[in-house]
Amino acid sequence: MDAKPLTPPASSAPSAPLSPLQEFWSGFCANRGALAALMVFALLALAALLAPWVAPHDPVQQFRSHMLQAPVWGDGGSSQFLLGTDELGRDMLSRLLHGGRISLGIGLASVLMSLLPGVILGLLAAFYQSTLSPAIMRVMDVMLALPGLLLAICVITVLGPGLVNTVIAIAIGALPGYTRLTRAAALAEIGRDYVTASRVAGAGTLRLMFSAVLPNCMAPLIVNATLSFSSAILETAGLGFLGLGVQAPTAEWGTMLSSARDYMERAPWVVTLPGLTILVSVLAVNLMGDGLRDALDPKLKKVS
Amino acid sequence: MFGFLLRKLATLLPTLVGVTIVAFGLIRLVPGDPIEVMMGERGMDEATHAEMAHRLGLDQPLYQQYLAYVGNLLHGDLGQSLVSHLPVVDEFKALFPATVELAFMALLLAVSLGLTLGMLAALKRGSVLDQGVMGTATIGYSMPVFWWGLILIMFFSVQLGWTPISGRISVEYEVDRVTGFMLIDSLLSGERGAFASSVLHLLLPGLVLGTSTMAVVARMTRSSMLEVLREDYIRTARAKGLSPRRIVVVHALRNALIPVLTVIGMQTGSLLAGAVLTETIFSWPGIGKWLIDSIARRDYPVVQAGILISALTFIGVNLIVDLLYGVVNPRIRSQH
Numbered sequence: 001m002d003a004k005p006l007t008p009p010a011s012s013a014p015s016a017p018l019s020p021l022q023e024f025w026s027g028f029c030a031n032r033g034a035l036a037a038l039m040v041f042a043l044l045a046l047a048a049l050l051a052p053w054v055a056p057h058d059p060v061q062q063f064r065s066h067m068l069q070a071p072v073w074g075d076g077g078s079s080q081f082l083l084g085t086d087e088l089g090r091d092m093l094s095r096l097l098h099g100g101r102i103s104l105g106i107g108l109a110s111v112l113m114s115l116l117p118g119v120i121l122g123l124l125a126a127f128y129q130s131t132l133s134p135a136i137m138r139v140m141d142v143m144l145a146l147p148g149l150l151l152a153i154c155v156i157t158v159l160g161p162g163l164v165n166t167v168i169a170i171a172i173g174a175l176p177g178y179t180r181l182t183r184a185a186a187l188a189e190i191g192r193d194y195v196t197a198s199r200v201a202g203a204g205t206l207r208l209m210f211s212a213v214l215p216n217c218m219a220p221l222i223v224n225a226t227l228s229f230s231s232a233i234l235e236t237a238g239l240g241f242l243g244l245g246v247q248a249p250t251a252e253w254g255t256m257l258s259s260a261r262d263y264m265e266r267a268p269w270v271v272t273l274p275g276l277t278i279l280v281s282v283l284a285v286n287l288m289g290d291g292l293r294d295a296l297d298p299k300l301k302k303v304s
Numbered sequence: 305m306f307g308f309l310l311r312k313l314a315t316l317l318p319t320l321v322g323v324t325i326v327a328f329g330l331i332r333l334v335p336g337d338p339i340e341v342m343m344g345e346r347g348m349d350e351a352t353h354a355e356m357a358h359r360l361g362l363d364q365p366l367y368q369q370y371l372a373y374v375g376n377l378l379h380g381d382l383g384q385s386l387v388s389h390l391p392v393v394d395e396f397k398a399l400f401p402a403t404v405e406l407a408f409m410a411l412l413l414a415v416s417l418g419l420t421l422g423m424l425a426a427l428k429r430g431s432v433l434d435q436g437v438m439g440t441a442t443i444g445y446s447m448p449v450f451w452w453g454l455i456l457i458m459f460f461s462v463q464l465g466w467t468p469i470s471g472r473i474s475v476e477y478e479v480d481r482v483t484g485f486m487l488i489d490s491l492l493s494g495e496r497g498a499f500a501s502s503v504l505h506l507l508l509p510g511l512v513l514g515t516s517t518m519a520v521v522a523r524m525t526r527s528s529m530l531e532v533l534r535e536d537y538i539r540t541a542r543a544k545g546l547s548p549r550r551i552v553v554v555h556a557l558r559n560a561l562i563p564v565l566t567v568i569g570m571q572t573g574s575l576l577a578g579a580v581l582t583e584t585i586f587s588w589p590g591i592g593k594w595l596i597d598s599i600a601r602r603d604y605p606v607v608q609a610g611i612l613i614s615a616l617t618f619i620g621v622n623l624i625v626d627l628l629y630g631v632v633n634p635r636i637r638s639q640h
Binding site for chain 1 (some may be wrong): 325334335452454455524578596607611615
């Protein structure tokens with residue numbers, strides 16, 4: 001047997017157990033794809049955040065003498081418009097940067113707006129299994145009967161198109177997923193000894209819910225939040241493409257695509273660039289989600 | 305098996321009721337006067353307004369309106385389109401086969417290619433092929449459907465001229481409508497080249513719609529296959545001296561299919577949602593395009609029916625998958 005464990009604690013500092021955060025981080029870094037995705041995503045988020053300062057032009061300003069100008073590497077391109085211009089002579093780069101604010105912003109807002117009520121409903125369903133649970137879960141079943149985008153279309157039909165309504169529509173579509181997930185995770189925890197101990201020690205239901213059970217349900221919730229963030233980006237763009245999302249002239253990736261499709265033969269960049277941006281952001285978030293899942297919850301690793 | 309089916313149906317009943325309530329409520333939640341919304345007219349005089357309210361049953365209590373709505377549904381009455389003034393059911397019957405055909409092609413491509421690629425990746429684990437397939441699958445899974453469609457059109461239809469841009473069959477063929485399914489009707493027409501033309505028209509939309517499902521099926525097949533290959537009965541089969549091909553196809557694949565089947569069922573949702581986008585891009589005359597066009601035209605009875613039909617299709621397909629699940633794995637039947 002090795003003598004090392006017998007040495008006094010002072011010298012064993014390097015082999016001290018990792019904190020959960022360190023453990024998670026080293027697990028995440030082990031996945032090189034996820035790490036690269038994190039960097040790409042950070043870059044995209046930064047670009048979106050700083051768009052008003054780094055964008056070379058106003059995203060809605062029309063340069064009438066430069067309509068459908070090619071990107072700088074193409075025929076007739078100039079450094080004034082690095083990624084070219086669209087059919088109204090608006091700078092593509094500036095529109096893509098500002099579009100990032102909309103797409104990532106809607107993604108973030110809709111994740112928060114579905115995460116919070118979803119977690120609360122899920123916890124309520126787990127703690128009041130005989131009273132609230134059937135009602136909540138039946139409503140969620142109905143919502144699940146309509147796939148995300150269709151449910152969003154349903155909501156848009158009633159509320160009308162627009163930025164805020166897009167957030168609401170996508171959040172409603174993601175709600176049942178969080179509710180089900182939280183309920184399942186909480187049910188698995190409720191039977192554990194530490195919850196019983198906490199209850200015996202006199203903790204109230206609210207305290208049990210949020211301070212005992214919820215922290216132990218976070219892993220699947222974080223993974224789900226990442227994945228629903230990527231589908232929110234796709235849905236926002238999809239709704240924009242169908243003309244049901246963010247309305248012109250606001251720069252949004254999906255809306256840009258739908259107005260550009262008539263020009264795709266003459267000016268392919270008006271279609272390829274917004275699409276590539278959507279693909280890269282969704283891909284980055286999905287890869288990050290895979291990395292998070294592997295690092296947070298090794299049990300889930302074998303699934304998919 | 306029959307008892308299993310009955311139990312499944314019983315658990316679905318609340319969901320079915322809920323879906324009809326959503327569809328019923330939708331048209332009443334749209335901003336504006338419900339009668340004007342339903343008749344698609346504005347500024348009616350008092351007398352017509354009252355008469356319409358009576359004719360549509362809107363002067364009755366809400367629960368009676370709902371019961372009347374469900375009663376009509378059960379008789380196959382989905383209301384009347386505000387634009388074409390045709391019964392919604394007739395429009396639906398004309399368009400539904402196109403969507404089914406599209407979804408069929410998408411599933412066919414997704415399952416055949418996804419299963420093959422996932423299986424190869426699992427058998428050659430860690431190889432370049434495996435990494436390539438998994439990388440492509442991750443990209444396919446993140447692909448925005450509408451953009452993918454435009455890119456494929458740009459490449460295959462515009463640049464190469466291999467596939468048509470839109471429609472279900474070339475105009476040179478006059479195919480009589482028998483079943484509504486172009487693949488079948490073109491075969492029945494007996495015209496040379498008609499069937500090939502309809503397949504060619506279906507290829508690109510099917511590929512676009514099937515891409516994300518293909519990616520999910522490939523990923524699931526790989527992980528499920530890897531798990532099954534570790535099982536004892538595979539070792540036994542190997543020890544018995546069975547050929548590798550027989551082990552994979554007969555012993556491993558069959559057991560690996562169970563989770564794959566569930567995933568295919570869950571993908572129906574994204575197929576339905578994807579159909580809305582795919583049909584819009586390819587001007588495919590199906591349910592999805594019908595729904596989107598109707599929203600633009602404020603043809604609310606059609607929107608209501610479209611939403612209801614999508615939900616029912618989703619529920620129905622998942623029921624079928626559950627039943628198939630019971631067939632593939634008899635243990636499931638007794639568990640539930």
